[in-house]
Amino acid sequence: MRMKNYLNNQLNENKIYKEIMSQINTKDKFAFNSWRAKGFVDMSDGLKFTVFCPKFKGYVYIKYNKSQDLYDIIFGKVMKLQFKVVKELKNISNDNLVMSINSVVG
Numbered sequence: 547m548r549m550k551n552y553l554n555n556q557l558n559e560n561k562i563y564k565e566i567m568s569q570i571n572t573k574d575k576f577a578f579n580s581w582r583a584k585g586f587v588d589m590s591d592g593l594k595f596t597v598f599c600p601k602f603k604g605y606v607y608i609k610y611n612k613s614q615d616l617y618d619i620i621f622g623k624v625m626k627l628q629f630k631v632v633k634e635l636k637n638i639s640n641d642n643l644v645m646s647i648n649s650v651v652g
Contacts, residue, residue: 601652
């Protein structure tokens with residue numbers, strides 16, 4: 547029984563990562579390429595990746611907020627071995643994910 551619950555939790559977490567990727571690709575299939583996104587990481591509650599754009603070079607962490615069915619986007623950089631939050635956008639709908647990220651990264 548424990549193994550079944552563990553597998554269900556793993557599948558649900560993996561769905562969040564895939565769902566975010568799918569929503570961004572549906573809205574703009576060239577978005578990840580235009581951001582020069584690399585190093586995709588399946589976080590337990592979202593997706594983290596690195597971008598290399600003119601206005602911003604660093605990490606983008608799209609975090610799913612289950613209670614509101616919205617996303618929080620955290621933009622950060624690693625400075626002196628510590629993660630520093632540069633900008634944070636809260637309560638972003640899936641329709642506005644690409645536009646919100648574009649507004650920060652360029």
